[in-house]
Amino acid sequence: MTTNYPELFCAFAGEASLVLGMLVVLGYDLTVGRKRSPTERWQASCILGGAALFSALVVGLRVGVVGPVLGGEFMLDALGVGTRAAVLVLAGLTLMLTAGTARLRNPAEFVAIVLLAATGFSLMAVAQQLLVAFLALELASLSLYVLAGFDKTRPESAEAALKYFLFGGMSAAFLLFGFSLLYGLTGSIDTSAIAAALAAQGSSPLLSVALVMVLVAFGFKAAAAPFHLWAPDVYQGAPATSAALIASASKLAGLTFFVRLLWPGLGYATGDVALRHFSPGWLAVVALLSAASLLVGNFGALAQSNLRRLLAYSAIAHAGALLLGVMAAGTAGPAPLYFYAATYGLATVGAFGVVAVLEAAGVGPQIADLAGLYRRSPLLAGCLFIFILSLAGIPPLAGFFGKFAVFAAALNFGGLASVTGWLAFAAIFLSAVALYYYLRVLKQALVAPPAPGADGRIAVPGAAALALLLAALLLVVLGVFPSLLLQIFS
C-alpha cells in the first residue's frame, strides 16, 4: 500500500489544526503569557484554543463525506464527519464554559489537553483499523485522565483521576488483549478484512473470549453497568468542565468507534436476540449491559442528593438507551444513535456548565443548594430547565426526539418478538421513573424559595452565559427540526 500524503493531509487537516493550535497555545503561554495576569492567560488560552477548534470544525466540514481514506484505514462517512463535528462543538462549549468559571492554575496546559483530547475523539470518529483506533482511544483517554485530576487544590479531583485511570487502564488492557486475539484469529487489523476472515472460518471459543474483552472496554467507555462504577466518583470529583467533556464528547466518540467495530467488523459474531431463535453473540451481551444500565442508572439516581452524582447515574441510564441504539443500528443505521448521543452530549455539557458556574460562585454541590435559583439567576434556572427536561426526554426538546428515534429503531429491529423490543418498552416505562428525579432538581431550582442567607445574585460570566444559551438554543432547534441533523445520513 502506497501512502498518498496529499490525500491524507486533506482528510486530516482538521486534526492537524488542532495539534498546531495546541502548540500555539502552549507557546503563547510560555513566551507572552507568563507576564500576564491569570485571568488574561485564561482568556488568551481559551480564545486560541477555541480558534483551533473552530478551524478544525470548518476544515472538517469542508472535507465532507469522502468515503474510505488511506486504503480504508479511516472512514469519512456521514457518521464519522457528523461525530467529528459534534465532538468539536462539544469541546468548544466546554472551553467557553471553562473560560469563565475555572479557578485552576495552568490555563494553557488545560486548554492544550482539551485540544489533544479533541484530536483523539476526532480520530476515534473515523478510525477503521484496530491499531489506529486504539491509539486514538488512548490519546483521548490519557488526556481525560489528566483533565480529571487537573484541580490540584482538591483531593477529590486527584481521587477522580486515579479511579478513572485505574478503571480506564484496565479496560484499555482488555481492549488490547481482545484486539490481539482478533488479530491472531484473522491475521489482520483491518475491520473489513477481519469481517471477511471471520465469515470464512466460523465461530470459535477464542472469538468469544475476544468479544468479551472488547465489550468490557466498550462498557467502560459508555459507562454502562456493570462497568459504571467509576462514573459517579469521577463526575463528582473532576473539575466540572472536565466532567462535562468526559460525559459528552468522550461518550459520543466511543459509541461511534464501537458501533463501527461491532456491526461491520464483528458482524459475523452478532448472534440473534429474537426470542424464538436465540443464538449467542455480542448482541446478547450488549442487551444485558443495556438492561443492567437502565435499571442501575434510573434506580440509582433516585437516591442521589448530589447534583453531579445524579447526573452520573442519569448518564448510566442514558448509556442503557444508547446501547439500545447500538443494537438497532444493524437495521436502522447509526442515525438514531448519533442523534441521541449528540443531543445527550449537548444537554450534559449544559447541565455540567450550570454546575460549573454555580460552583465558581460557591453554590452547590447538593441539589438542595439550588433552592431559589430562579431568583438568584433566572438565566441559569432557565437553561437548567431546558437541559434537564431534554435529559428527561420532554418534547419539544432534542432529547425527546433522540429517545423516540432510538426506541422506534429498537422496536423496528425485531418487534416484540425480540429482546430489543422488550428493552425499548422497559426504557420507555423507566423514563417515567426518571422524570421523578429530574423534577426533583427542577423543583429546587424553580419552585423552592432561596434559603435564608443564600439569596444573593449569582453572576454568570459572559462566555459561560453564551455557551449555555447556545447549547439551550441548539437543543430547542434540533428538537423542533430534527431533520437538520438527521438529513446528513440520508
Next chain:
Amino acid sequence: MNALPCTIYVSFTGALLALVAGTRSAATARWVALVTALTTLAITLMAAVSFVPALGMQTLVDVPWVASLGVRYHLAADGISLTLLVLTAIAATAGVLFSWNIEERTGEFFALYFALIGGVFGVFLSADAFVLFVFYEIAIVPKYFLIARWGSTNREYGAMKLVLYSFAGSALVLAGLLWAYAAGGGQSFGMGDLAAAAVHFTRAEQLGMFALVFLGFAVLAGMFPFHTWAPTGHVAAPTAASMLLAGVVMKLGAYGCLRVAMPLFPVGFVFWQPTIGWLAVIGIVYAGGVALVQGDFKFVSGYSSVSHMGFVLLGLAAANVQAASGAVLQMFSHGIVAGLLFAVVGRMVYERTHTRQLADLRNLPLHRLLPFAAVTFVLAGLASMGMPGFSGFPAELTILVGTWKTSPLWAAVAALGVLLAAAFTLRAIQLSFFGSTQPAVAGAMPAHPLPPITLAEKAGALLLVGTTVLIGLKPDLLLNWIIPSLQSPLYQVILKGGAP
C-alpha cells in the same frame, strides 16, 4: 377554519410574551394573558361560525416533519375537535379572569399556563399520532410547576403524583404507538395510515396495543381505579390550574381514547369494551359516593369530576353514535361546569375565607357574605346535577339513552350516579353557603369583612354560566357538529348506528 392552527402558535407566543411582560409588572403580564386568551377564543369562534360539519375531517396543515421516520406535521379538525377547541378557549379565558389576583411571579405563571394551553390546542388539532403525542407531553410538565409553585394544600405531593401518573400514562401510549408503528412497517404515524396498517395485525397484537394506548389515555381521563391523582391534584392546584385540569386536561385523555385508541384498534376495543364499561360505571358510583362524605369543599368537586368523567368513558364504551355523541357533549359540559365549581370553591370562597372545610364554612352565613358566589355555585351545582336547562342534562341523558341500547344494566347503575351527584352537590351547597340560617353566632363571623367579588371574577363566572345555559337550551349547536363526525368511515367500524 384555516386559522385554527394559529391557536397553538398564539398560545406559545403568548407564553413567551407573558414571561417577558412579567419582568416589567404583574399587570402587564395579566393583560398579555387576557389578550392571548381572547385571541384564541376569537379564532375558535370564527372557525365555529364558518364550520361545515358535512365536510368531515378537514386538513389544515400537512407538511413533512421528520422525513426519515415518516412523521408529518399534520393538523386537521372535525366537529369533535372543534367542540373541544371552543371549550379550551373558553376555559382558558375564564381561567385568566379567575387568576387575576396572582401577584407572585405572574409572568411565569401565565407562561406555564399558556404552554399548557398551547399543548392542549395541539392535541385537539393533531391528525398524526406522533404530533398528538408531542403536544400531549408538552401539556404535562407545566402542570407540575403550576401546582408545585402556586398551589395550596399538600401541593408538592399533589403535583408530583399528578405528573407521574400523567407521564406514566403517556409512556404507555408511547409504547403502544411505537409497537403499532413498528408492526405496521415503520412507515407513518398518520392516524389513517396506522388504522389501515392495523387491519393486518394479529388479534393478540390488537388487544395488546389497544390496552396500552387506551389505558395510557384513560389514566388522564380519570378512569377508576387510576383516578387517584385527580382529586389530590385538583385540590393542590391553584384555581386556574384546577379549572384547566378538570376542564380540559382530563378531556385530553378522553379525546385520546376516542380519537386514537378506538379507531386504530377496533378488534382490541371490542375485546376490552365490557371491562371499560364496568370500570366506568364503578367509577361513576364510587366517586359519587366518596364525594358524598368529603369534609373538604374542593375534594367534593374533585371527586365529582371523576364521577362525571366516568360518564364520558361510559359513553365511549357503549359504542354507539348516540352514546358517543353524548360523551363528547359531556366533555364540553363538564369542562365548563367543573371550571365553574372550582372557580367558586377555590377563588371566590377559599381565597376569602381561607378555609375549605365544610365544617368551618357552615358556621359562616356565606350566602349573605358572598351572595354572588352563592348564586353562581347554586347554578353550577344545578348544571353539575344534570338539571334541565343546563348543559349537563342533554349530555348525561344522551349518554344514558345511548348506553341503554348497549347494556341496560350499565345505564341503570349509572343512573344511580346521577342521583348521587344530586345528593353530594346539594349537601355541598347546603353546608357551604346555607349552613347557618340563624343570625351569626358570636365569634363565627370573620374578623375582617370579606373582600367583595371582583369584576374579573364576575366576568369569568358569567362567561361560564352563559355557556352552560346556552348549550343546555340548545344542545344541537354542538350535536350538529359532533354527530356527523362520529358517522365518518373511521368510526363506522366501532360505533353502531354509524350510517348517516
